[in-house]
Amino acid sequence: MFENLSERLGGVFDRLTKQGALSAEDVKAALREVRVALLEADVSLPVARDFVKAVEAKATGQAVTKSVTPGQQVVKIVHDALIDVLRGAEDPGALKIDNPPAPILMVGLQGSGKTTTTAKLARRLKEREKKRVLMASLDTNRPAAMEQLAILGTQIGVDTLPIVKGESAVQIARRAKQQATLGGYDVYMLDTAGRLHIDEVLMDEVQAVRDVAKPRETLLVVDGLTGQDAVNVATEFDAKVGVTGVVLTRMDGDGRGGAALSMRAVTGKPIRFVGLGEKMDALETFEAERIAGRILGMGDIVALVEKAQETLEAEQAERMMKRFQKGLFNMNDLKSQLEQMLKMGGMQGIMGMMPGMGKLSKQMDEAGFDDTVLRRQIALINSMTKKERANPDLLQASRKKRIAAGAGLEVSEVNKLLKMHRQMADMMKKMGKMGKGGMLKQAMKGMMGGKGAMPDMNDPKAMEEAAKALKSGIGAGMGGGLPGGLGGMNLPGGLSGLGFGKKK
Numbered sequence: 001m002f003e004n005l006s007e008r009l010g011g012v013f014d015r016l017t018k019q020g021a022l023s024a025e026d027v028k029a030a031l032r033e034v035r036v037a038l039l040e041a042d043v044s045l046p047v048a049r050d051f052v053k054a055v056e057a058k059a060t061g062q063a064v065t066k067s068v069t070p071g072q073q074v075v076k077i078v079h080d081a082l083i084d085v086l087r088g089a090e091d092p093g094a095l096k097i098d099n100p101p102a103p104i105l106m107v108g109l110q111g112s113g114k115t116t117t118t119a120k121l122a123r124r125l126k127e128r129e130k131k132r133v134l135m136a137s138l139d140t141n142r143p144a145a146m147e148q149l150a151i152l153g154t155q156i157g158v159d160t161l162p163i164v165k166g167e168s169a170v171q172i173a174r175r176a177k178q179q180a181t182l183g184g185y186d187v188y189m190l191d192t193a194g195r196l197h198i199d200e201v202l203m204d205e206v207q208a209v210r211d212v213a214k215p216r217e218t219l220l221v222v223d224g225l226t227g228q229d230a231v232n233v234a235t236e237f238d239a240k241v242g243v244t245g246v247v248l249t250r251m252d253g254d255g256r257g258g259a260a261l262s263m264r265a266v267t268g269k270p271i272r273f274v275g276l277g278e279k280m281d282a283l284e285t286f287e288a289e290r291i292a293g294r295i296l297g298m299g300d301i302v303a304l305v306e307k308a309q310e311t312l313e314a315e316q317a318e319r320m321m322k323r324f325q326k327g328l329f330n331m332n333d334l335k336s337q338l339e340q341m342l343k344m345g346g347m348q349g350i351m352g353m354m355p356g357m358g359k360l361s362k363q364m365d366e367a368g369f370d371d372t373v374l375r376r377q378i379a380l381i382n383s384m385t386k387k388e389r390a391n392p393d394l395l396q397a398s399r400k401k402r403i404a405a406g407a408g409l410e411v412s413e414v415n416k417l418l419k420m421h422r423q424m425a426d427m428m429k430k431m432g433k434m435g436k437g438g439m440l441k442q443a444m445k446g447m448m449g450g451k452g453a454m455p456d457m458n459d460p461k462a463m464e465e466a467a468k469a470l471k472s473g474i475g476a477g478m479g480g481g482l483p484g485g486l487g488g489m490n491l492p493g494g495l496s497g498l499g500f501g502k503k504k
């Protein structure tokens with residue numbers, strides 16, 4: 001799915017190469033693709049349609065910033081508009097739980113992750129807000145569900161209401177309220193029974209529980225992977241029981257999170273939290289920026305674009321772009337690329353911003369890879385003469401020795417640097433031929449997991465290899481193209497050439 005989207009956006013970028021103001025035609029062409037991208041990310045059709053219409057009006061006629069392409073600009077406008085829709089007025093993490101004991105009702109379909117989320121949230125309230133929480137399972141159909149909550153409670157150190165066989169959901173809710181009041185709890189959470197589909201019996205039961213508990217918050221738990229159906233679920237639950245917020249689970253999977261946009265647009269209910277795994281600490285406050293990036297399938301590329309813009313002078317970018325297009329790439333260019341990387345937070349910083357690269361970044365950390373490598377390479381270049389920097393072909397044995405000694409390093413380090421330089425120069429040449437649009441497309445492909453470019457995040461062996469490849473030195477030929485295009489197009493163009501996990 002990611003590949004499709006990146007190709008599609010690549011196509012948009014290819015077409016949008018004119019500078020100046022964004023023409024209606026440019027915007028229309030780009031948005032047509034964005035609409036398909038939204039649908040692929042499981043955003044419902046009417047929502048995608050309305051959204052694109054609103055963005056079209058906003059984007060047409062906007063002046064194009066010199067340092068970005070019109071394609072990038074449209075994507076940024078789309079991205080910002082997504083955030084506008086996704087972000088509610090209030091802080092998503094702030095639940096109304098004053099006036100103890102405050103009841104929180106948890107609702108949702110079976111298997112949506114309701115019980116797990118109940119426990120995760122209880123843990124969060126206990127740890128972060130120092131609340132005394134009582135949890136109760138109202139799932140009278142499945143005794144196993146009640147036991148599951150009790151086990152989770154023990155695990156996280158949160159009390160659960162003792163199980164009494166034969167009670168109805170309403171009776172349990174009453175008992176929970178009583179116990180919470182007598183026991184001096186700040187919050188009590190009611191984990192209702194789920195059904196595979198919405199049915200009347202379920203809704204009647206939840207309504208009856210609601211009437212007894214009068215919840216301060218009614219949180220709808222929805223599986224983030226369900227996509228389109230999420231809207232129906234949200235609409236139904238909201239109409240029947242009244243929902244105050246949504247929790248999207250399984251956002252650690254490869255779902256694109258379009259459900260978030262649809263639910264927010266259709267029901268107007270705020271997304272409060274996202275579940276990011278099975279563990280008890282895998283619950284985070286909803287962040288509109290992250291989901292917007294994810295829906296567009298771009299990780300935090302927009303942030304990367306912005307950061308690159310901040311740290312790189314536009315003229316310098318323009319100058320480098322011209323050099324790259326001519327296939328020119330000497331040691332001075334390499335040095336400024338390495339310095340640029342350091343400014344952007346080093347390898348770790350850049351990786352952290354890439355979709356799905358968080359894990360790899362952690363492994364790099366563990367493997368002891370840090371920015372020393374970058375600094376060493378800069379030191380080597382500093383130890384070269386002006387002539388050598390302009391023309392690295394001059395570097396024969398004796399010069400290499402002198403350069404290594406000057407930086408206090410081994411000759412092998414110089415060789416690694418030269419190898420990396422050669423690979424990057426080759427890539428620049430190739431990219432130069434492709435033109436701006438082509439470069440971007442190439443970059444996107446690389447970043448979004450074009451075949452072989454990134455390790456499979458679920459394959460520990462591939463991840464380990466990738467970390468090793470990185471550790472053995474960016475110099476050992478990371479596939480050659482560290483932040484290749486950073487200069488020219490404000491995107492780490494060369495990342496496609498990183499060759500993560502790929503033996504060269």
Ligand SMILES: Nc1nc2c(ncn2[C@@H]2O[C@H](COP(=O)(O)OP(=O)(O)OP(=O)(O)O)[C@@H](O)[C@H]2O)c(=O)[nH]1
Binds near residue numbers: 115116249274282
């Ligand atoms: N990967 C991942 N798994 C999750 C997440 N939230 C819940 N799960 C898993 O999803 C499965 C179902 O979760 P439950 O909490 O039992 O679902 P439920 O909605 O309470 O189901 P019923 O009790 O049958 O109604 C469990 O194996 C959870 O560990 C999440 O955010 N990410």
